[in-house]
Amino acid sequence: MGRLGEYFRSAIKQIMHNGYRTFMTMLGIIIGIAAVISVVALGNGMTDYVKEEFNGLYGNFGYVNLDIGKTTEYFTMEDLRVLENSMEDIKGVSPSFQSQGRARGTRESYIATIDGGAECQLYALANPIVKGQYFSKQQVDTSQRVCVMLRTDATKLFGTEECIGKEVELSIRGKSAIYTVIGLREAMNTMYNTLMSTQEYSAIIEIPYTSCATDFGYDMNKFYQIIVYAEQSNLQDKVNEAQEIMVNHHSLRGENAITAYSMADLSGSFDELMNAISTFLILVAVISLVVGGIGIMNIMLVSVTERTREIGIRKSIGARTGAIMAQFLSESAMLTLIGGIIGIIVGITLAYIICSTLGFKLIIDPEGVIGTALFSIIIGLVFGLYPALKAARMKPIDALRV
Amino acid sequence: MKKLVEIKDVCKIYNPGENEVRALNHVNLTIGENEFVAIIGQSGSGKSTLMNMIGCLDIPTSGKYYLHGKDVSHMSDDEQSDIRNEEIGFIFQGFNLIQSLTAMENVELPLIYRGIGKRERDRLAEVALNSVGLEKRKNHRPNEMSGGQQQRVAIARAIAQAPPILLADEPTGNLDSSSSKEIIKIIKRLYREGRTVIVITHDSGIAKQAKRIITISDGEIQSDIINPDYKED
Numbered sequence A: 001m002g003r004l005g006e007y008f009r010s011a012i013k014q015i016m017h018n019g020y021r022t023f024m025t026m027l028g029i030i031i032g033i034a035a036v037i038s039v040v041a042l043g044n045g046m047t048d049y050v051k052e053e054f055n056g057l058y059g060n061f062g063y064v065n066l067d068i069g070k071t072t073e074y075f076t077m078e079d080l081r082v083l084e085n086s087m088e089d090i091k092g093v094s095p096s097f098q099s100q101g102r103a104r105g106t107r108e109s110y111i112a113t114i115d116g117g118a119e120c121q122l123y124a125l126a127n128p129i130v131k132g133q134y135f136s137k138q139q140v141d142t143s144q145r146v147c148v149m150l151r152t153d154a155t156k157l158f159g160t161e162e163c164i165g166k167e168v169e170l171s172i173r174g175k176s177a178i179y180t181v182i183g184l185r186e187a188m189n190t191m192y193n194t195l196m197s198t199q200e201y202s203a204i205i206e207i208p209y210t211s212c213a214t215d216f217g218y219d220m221n222k223f224y225q226i227i228v229y230a231e232q233s234n235l236q237d238k239v240n241e242a243q244e245i246m247v248n249h250h251s252l253r254g255e256n257a258i259t260a261y262s263m264a265d266l267s268g269s270f271d272e273l274m275n276a277i278s279t280f281l282i283l284v285a286v287i288s289l290v291v292g293g294i295g296i297m298n299i300m301l302v303s304v305t306e307r308t309r310e311i312g313i314r315k316s317i318g319a320r321t322g323a324i325m326a327q328f329l330s331e332s333a334m335l336t337l338i339g340g341i342i343g344i345i346v347g348i349t350l351a352y353i354i355c356s357t358l359g360f361k362l363i364i365d366p367e368g369v370i371g372t373a374l375f376s377i378i379i380g381l382v383f384g385l386y387p388a389l390k391a392a393r394m395k396p397i398d399a400l401r402v
Numbered sequence B: 001m002k003k004l005v006e007i008k009d010v011c012k013i014y015n016p017g018e019n020e021v022r023a024l025n026h027v028n029l030t031i032g033e034n035e036f037v038a039i040i041g042q043s044g045s046g047k048s049t050l051m052n053m054i055g056c057l058d059i060p061t062s063g064k065y066y067l068h069g070k071d072v073s074h075m076s077d078d079e080q081s082d083i084r085n086e087e088i089g090f091i092f093q094g095f096n097l098i099q100s101l102t103a104m105e106n107v108e109l110p111l112i113y114r115g116i117g118k119r120e121r122d123r124l125a126e127v128a129l130n131s132v133g134l135e136k137r138k139n140h141r142p143n144e145m146s147g148g149q150q151q152r153v154a155i156a157r158a159i160a161q162a163p164p165i166l167l168a169d170e171p172t173g174n175l176d177s178s179s180s181k182e183i184i185k186i187i188k189r190l191y192r193e194g195r196t197v198i199v200i201t202h203d204s205g206i207a208k209q210a211k212r213i214i215t216i217s218d219g220e221i222q223s224d225i226i227n228p229d230y231k232e233d
Ligand SMILES: Nc1ncnc2c1ncn2[C@@H]1O[C@H](COP(=O)(O)OP(=O)(O)OP(=O)(O)O)[C@@H](O)[C@H]1O
Pocket: B014, B015, B021, B022, B023, B041, B042, B043, B044, B045, B046, B047, B048, B049, B050, B202
């Protein structure tokens, strides 16, 4: 260990001795490592951003659909009960009675998307309840005229967020009913608002599907779509399970009349896309690292040639092959390590600048950084190997004759 | 007198085949412990080749070389490195110091390769530098010292790990006469302290100070005499 310490000390000395050249040599490594670090951070930030926006818009749910072209069957409330009773680890199942209508508050009237669903429809959006509460199972079962809207809707309709208990008139296709506001959701995120900015403002109002059916002419015992709410992690399985149960329950085996689709499919393909982009960028970064490594090899070869006499001297006073190897390897490993550290600093700075400009969260994972530093040492060792071997194999008499 | 170096029928042939050079031609030579030998001969006669052989920097084309009774003529590179480290101190014409290291660090090098710890190394290096009168130049680099001082650093490096043999190839070849005298004085003292000293030179003034003078010519030993003019001083 003592000897290795000596080699590293002498490596540092050697590197300091040749400041400018050392820096130029390290440039390739610095650029490569900085690229890896900033690209990975950028990728993480982008993934995080899109995921956040994505969940904010869609939540975690999937559909089970009846194809009316293939069967005359339809879903009823009994199907909901069957699913609820036979499935575990789900957040709930719900029909989805969705219509465009109008909402009139004490201040203004706006067009609105009116969503009739069960209490589990709470999970349809990631936006949390910020005031009051979502409607309960009991309120659904007893067809209460209660509703939940977005915080922004409240301000538009009532001019204030203090509107719990206030009444709003909802109308769909000429039918109207008065509903009481019992909860407010957090407003939609920036991405949604950007997407919707060209459209006329539309409120999002959620009501129990039971009262929705009664007031606006839906049939609770004749619908074609069931929504399954579950955790993202098991969503795919649960949606498939629900499909299976419905196929059996309606005896539609082999007819492809019941289809299933989950948001997990979408987020899966998004992940794939992100992975493909990351892989490509990392590949580019690795290529630049290899180019940097070849630069290190060249300089080390030059250094070995320049220091032939030194190698001869060291050997003549008793340096073994391994000692000369270790000396040159520690020099190149040190070069790439220092390059790597500078690269990490530059990379994090770059990532910080880019992420804050684009509004992404700066995500630096420490393992990745340490891994990158280790990788840069490995590059030094790999590309330093040939020059070091060349140095170590010199015959002392030949080396001294130079 | 115990035998230290025993060279038996050694040949060294460069470029075997066409235009080959017989640098050493069937050389037999024995040097005992605590001898002071000068090897003289014309340029190209094979002096340096012989010294490389004795110093385990090269291996003979044929013949045997026993050091301390051990056959060292067909050793691996690393074994030769160890022998050089333990048995031999080199003093070269061109000093052969490492320019980026200070005097102290140069002297410590052979001790590092022997695996001696930092503290002991410092102590030994200091003793060696003091013994050549360089206590004030420990932290100077070679380019900050005169030729004579550099050669003294090289001598300190050669004796730091206390090898029994000192091999000097034209140690004063690059020095003016007063530095030369100083170096020769040190070398003689090292001999008197019990080391075996082998000096290669074509300066007859230096050769006359040795106890034994070997003359080689065309790779062969021409004469091997006890110096009648030798005097202790
Ligand atoms: N590596 C080599 N390849 C070929 N021939 C060599 C090599 N080294 C030495 N020789 C030849 O061997 C012979 C002896 O050389 P050596 O260096 O031993 O001479 P020397 O007595 O030390 O001379 P000098 O006094 O000039 O230093 C010379 O003819 C030289 O040309």
